[in-house]
Amino acid sequence: MRSSRSLLAALAAVMVVLAASPVPARAAPTLVQISGTGSSWSANALDNWRRNVEQRGIYVNYDATGSTDGRNQFRNGTSDFGVSEIPYGLRDVFGGSDLRPDRGFGYMPIVAGGTAFMYNLTIGGRRVTNLRLSGEVIAKIFTGAVKRWNDPQIAAHNPGLTLPARNIVPVVRQDGSGTSAQLTLWMSKQHPQIWNAYCARFGKPAPCGITSTYPFRSADGFVGATGSTGVSGYVGQDNAEGAITYVEYSYALNARFPVVKMLNAANYYVEPTAANVAVALTRATINDNPSSPDYLTQILDGVYTYDDPRVYPLSSYSYMIVPQRIEMNVTEDKGFTLASFANYFLCEGQQQADVLGYSPLPINLVRAGMEQVRKIPGAPQRNIGIENCNNPTFSRDGTNTLARNAPQPAACDRQGPTQSPTGTAGARQETPVKAAARCGTGGANPRPGGPTPSGGPSAAPSATATGDPTGGLVDPETGEVVDPGTGGGGEQVAAVPVSLDGEGGWRLRHTVMLIAGVLLVGVLFGPPLLAHTLAGRRDRGDRR
């Protein structure tokens, strides 16, 4: 009985929905399945939106094959929409410039986020979670100019850590990637000498500029991987120590790994949280010339240098490339569906952004996005409006709520002799720092009531550390105890690096070196001496 009643209710609701749909002269557009391809930077957000609109009757397929493929498929008409971090037609000295499609299209911002530097580094067996770097050092790492973790340039930003003499393994995307484009665009603008010098090694003239296809040689210690899951999967391996990659923040959260706190123009080291990205993107300018082919694409120069202390400099957003004409299998029904989907994710869907490791789009970008939605054929014009948009950044006075309420960084995160122990991204546990680098009582110790988003795991490290049956940390090659067992103690961690590649302690390789040295001496001096001795004996013998 109950089910038949709900059936009736459902039927009635269908009638209501049908009756309420905008009815132009033609039959009302219906929701149909749509398919898209593109960016893996924004795939975590898109996948969750797709899941949540199913209950609203919208079925969307999405294949995260990379931005370059997304642009190609949209151009060829094999997907209904594309997702990319960069527009068509940029000059790319490595990947080649792609043609603008010969079809009506527009760029629509869909989600913002920070391109994070996820790394895998331990000191004395404890994961480092509070590493800080400047943009210049980051650029040098990804161009092979800084090769070791104990490089003085890295140490200068990390006064609280005793960094190990371990090789840095930069992990880069080997497929056509919008994330690579974001990184190289930033390097080409902010550190052109470093980037141009690197490009020159691949025979490319300065200025080198943006590329989706990151150039690298594995002989230089670089590792290439495919897709965001590929690079974050590599760095996330237990034995990938020393590795660092660039990837959207959400991937580091999922992998439970830390990200670099990056130095901004206000001399603070910050993490790409939703709030810090939101603050940064208030300085993003967009191409607002509707007649420009790159209308609505981002100009980030102001973001890189914005001197608010909360800014994460490598903040950006990605675009959906949407059709604007009925052609290449775009029908009014598909346009209607795509517009309904877009209306969802520009507003309600942005509520999920923070949870997933992205940052919600601010009002200016949502407004611009809605302009593009209106141009999609079949878009339900009257449903698109900023008034009903449940976007978490909106406020009554038009400012960005998220940016306005963004917390200021701790004083301990300011460039200087102190270093905050607070963890980052998916690894919130603290990394103790040297006594000399500790901040005041408020900074180094957990705040009363627990550190905000990290309450859960903070209890665990000590528990598991004391549960460690070996009671000490043993260097795998020497068998020496390098950390005599106080596992969780702070000072130990800061003071005793387990220097794994090439420093500290006598090891097999040193024995080999010594043998080699002795042998070399033997080879140089042995034969003449021997010959001399033998000759001398013969001489004596002859004399006899």
Added chain:
Amino acid sequence: MTARRTRVATLVLGLLALAPLLAVPPAAGPARGGDGAGSAVTVPGRADGYEDFSALRITVSQTRDLTNQAVLVTWTGAEPTPRNRPVGVDYLQLMQCWGDPQAPDDPLGLAFRETCQFGLGLPQPAMAQGSDAPAGKNASRRRLDAIAGYPHPDPAEPLPADAQMVPFRTVGGARTPDGSPRQPFGTKPNPNVPGGTMDQTDDDVLRAHFNEASTNEYPYALSAADGTGRVAFEVQNAARAPHLGCGAPAGAGPRRCHLVIVPRGRHDPYAGTDVSTTAAVHGSPFSLPVWRHRIVVPLDFRAVGAACSLTQAERRTAGTELVAEAITSWQPALCANSGPVIGYSAIGDFEAQNQVLSPSAGAPGVVFSSAPVPGSEPPLVHAPVAASGVVVAFNVDGNLDPYASGGEQERLRGAVLSQLRLTPRLVAKLLTQSYRRDVSGIGGPADNPNSIKYDKEFLDLNPVFRFWDQTPSATLNGLMTPVGNSMATRELWRWVLADPAARAWLAGTADDQGTGRPGMVVNPAYQRLFAAGAVDYFPKADQTCAKESFQDVEYTNCTLDYRPYAGSLGEAALLTLRADSKGTAVPLQTINLPAGEQPKWTRIARQEPGFRLAMSVTDSASAARYGLHTAELCAAAPDAAGTYVATDCRSATTAQMTTALSAMAPTEVPGVVAVDPERARATPGAYPLTMVTYAIANTAAPADARRDYAAMLRHAAGPGQTPGVAPGNLPEGYVPLPQPMRDLTRTAADTLGKATAPTTPPPGGEAPAGPPPAGGPPTGVPATGTPPSPGPVAPSPAPSVRPAAGTTLGSAAGAIRYVLVGALVVGLLGGVAGPVLRRLAVRAPRNRP
């Protein structure tokens, strides 16, 4: 075959996203829901014209109360699909159609055929090479070109003589052109010529309504040596396929649609000659002499319900993917009658726990995790909402050696295998790149088997693989695993490490591969990873790479290229269905590179239907969604003859997962239980990898939010536990929670709904259905010899403090460092030998008399 067709074929491979296009049998998992039960239908084939399909019996598992779901199509009495020639004779084609098959004015079904979702020319299984391939149109709606022996055009065909295809007609009345000059296909921009245009193809025209990613057409369903076959066919209702309109209001009730099966025979449809060894039966299934054999099964759909409002704000939830299928089913039921719209984001268990404790305004009010969150600040309630299991799902066809007879196994040639047995040690072998083929460029310990089909332990438990195709590549392209960290992964590792044989093997003890053969050992890159117990991710630790150089640049193909992660549990299941590892391998493709593009490694091809051997770690709900079988997890020991014998096999069935629910261990949060591999193993008939997912709610949330979340919990404890495919029910792959757990959830809902101020967690007490722990400590996982059991609390030992005993490879100097020593030793010997020889040479003549 124009370049355009090749391009489309390539795209098809890349695009297929959802349609379960490949034949798989029903999951050996929980029973299907009660709705539509008893609506299975069996229909016979007919003898007609030159073909005799009268022995064919096709069964459709469910034909009433359908929604968007998979139905199982199985058959017997078919002519086996030949495996020694290209697919061209003796197979079936399946499609969904919305028209009336018995319209009085349409006795030949000519109008009916226009209503079928079919014809994108999906790729044909390669099967075998040969000149007797069909003329390339068998999966399309196209008219045949002139073919020797076939009348051109068919005089009985009522379409215009110059029509290019059988048009498609939507339920709304739109009809595609047929491609004749009076109804041309139209043009599209030419991507290679700016401003230029080119003619559309029939596929382009169809893609306005359905495309490779959305269609459910099944153009090549193959029959095994015993004449049977199985396909999980995805039926689509009006919400997913509005152009078909199935289940939408139509007259008195929801629109009825039809499953059409077109059996393809082995005779020239016009001359009647047997072409099974010489040619193929050419043409679209819609060509008249083929279409006459069609078998039609009515499909009755449940009325398509209203979708949730497009503008209503969501109540946000987030958490483990284990609950994703259930939430997706519950969402539309919850929003009905002005209920809350629930938003759900799939994130890891551990991040979910951070989120529920986060004071941020954007944080979800409810998270889902298999691990409880201890502590009382903020006050939390824990409510069990779903029970499912971690499974090893597989998609394996009986790919028997084509040059040998498998005796009694012969009937399995080409058939879908429904049983596969694994042990903790076999799973450990698969997860540690210990088969040599799982290392890029083929590496790992030199005496280890090349792949699982050469492993004695596996062969003893699964004897059919003794008769497998001997080609080395006819094997598993790795056990696919999801990326990231989760409790589900941790439980799998705990189960592996709870087995003494697996634990010893992971620590370096060789297994027994039989007399005269060296035992198999763990890949050394993994040997020390589990010293501290279970980890919560799937390591891919072997850093070996295949390398090739091109134009002075070295390219590497490493583990993550060769055996990449799946993006999620759901994707792992989908890739298993497709038998697609996503990996790349040697050789480097350097020929015909587009300008400016770097060379790429060769994509490891998807395995063909009839030849598949794919496996993944996923969850029981995802496996059920794609109709995958799941492996039995066994204990095994050698008998007197040294043959491994399975002694205790457990599978992810409703009964065994339910049994496991009663054998869970309490955790430090009162009332919250979690899986304990030791205890599950000691309980007969309990599936050891059963997981309970909890909704964890923050009682400090605003009152209206708490009310909505409480409604969700009440639904989860009520209709949400009724198995079924209807919106709001419990999807296949989950087991209904026992009553005590549901009571706990209702209590939690009351607590949450009523809480006006921060409250304490709900009254806890005993583990709901389980016997009290046998005197053990409340949190401990007892057991001697097991790895130190980390508390069930998520924050794990892995990321924070680890013994520095992991393998810590530096930059690869490797054996090269010894070359110098070697050279110097040789040099020194040479240096010493020189003068000595000279001395001897000088001395020798003197000694002569």
